[in-house]
Amino acid sequence: MNAIFLGMACLLAAAAGYWILGRGTPRPAGTWAMGGLLASFGLAFASYAPLFENAVEAVVPHVARLLSNSASLAAATSVLAISFQVNLNQAEARRRIRLRVVLLAASVFGMTVLFTYEQVTHRSPQVYALYLLLFISYLSFAVVDFLRQALLQSKSTRRRSVRIGFRMAAVGCAFALVYAAYKLTVLFSLGLGYQLIPDHSECSSLVAAPCVFSVTSPALAVLLICLGLTLPAVVFPITQARRHRWEVRSFAALGPLWQELSNAMPEIVLSADDTDKEAAGDSDFLLQRRVIDISDGILALRPYRSQRVQDVAQRTSGGGAEGRAAVVEATVVKAALACLHAGQFPNEVAPPSTTDAAARKDLRTDTQWLLQVADAYAHQPDVRVADGGQPELVGA
Incomplete structure (x- = not known):
């Protein structure tokens, strides 16, 4: 578990550094948003690792959940920023991104306040339910918004790698919605006082319930969305190299x-x-x-x-x-x-x-x-x- 999640976190951190520092100048549109996306997903993966979780929770109990959820919301906002910069004109993209950033800041601030109050009240189920409601609301809004953008872009683009990438990201959104549905089920069980799902239990397997919904689904969502959005950037130099080789050979022939x-x-x-x-x-x-x-x-x-x-x-x-x-x-x-x-x-x-x-x-x-x-x-x-x-x- 530690090797998988920490390895993915390091890989995503390196990719974020490349997108932010290694793209040269002038940087193309969406560079900072992609860097923020990869860094946020890297933090989310790290928070799933028991080693990281034990280290941070030794300082602040149960804070790994807040870090993971906040990183997930930041990543969802970054995904939206990328899709807006690709699909919309500059002025409209900036307006929508500014609104989403404000909503993100408000959501993370509200989650932090509720998390703090939850710890003071010895993990009150009612406070935790409000925390989950705030988290699920913004996450579902962002995922559905991006899913719509990805499906539209996959139908209109001419580049095959972009089309496949957005379809992969759309599948990642489906896994994210499964995760949101799981959290919504936890919310209702807490609201009704039944405690049907042990949401705070540690996971030892990625395929056993409820870990398949609480850990595997968001992990697959992160992986597919990252692969989908970075696929065109990886395929482009390969395609260019193959085209150059064909041009040189054709010129000689x-x-x-x-x-x-x-x-x-x-x-x-x-x-x-x-x-x-x-x-x-x-x-x-x-x-x-x-x-x-x-x-x-x-x-x-x-x-x-x-x-x-x-x-x-x-x-x-x-x-x-x-x-x-x-x-x-x-x-x-x-x-x-x-x-x-x-x-x-x-x-x-x-x-x-x-x-x-x-x-x-x-x-x-x-x-x-x-x-x-x-x-x-x-x-x-x-x-x-x-x-x-x-x-x-x-x-x-």
């Missing part, structure tokens, strides 16, 4: 086709200005320039595209629809380059490909199409132009 087109038509290569020179090390920029150069080269070859070559390629090529189209396009482009070098035009000009890069809308789809064309082009036999002005495969 398009090199032979680009070289042949640029050698035949040097004018297709875009001239570099000062801004381009600054971005010369950016793989995204370099790949985009190469894709544009190749697309312009294929466009410039339109007068040399042979209808006969295209018809033959369509009859002889196999494979799937897109792979077959790439083979046909590569064959036509190689024959068109042969006509360009020979200075002759085909008898009948083929129309442009309906699946060429000019018809596509983003860099990835442009690149994926041209990668197929470049691969097919590299495996096509050389082409010569016969006396009749028609391109023919060498050795055919």
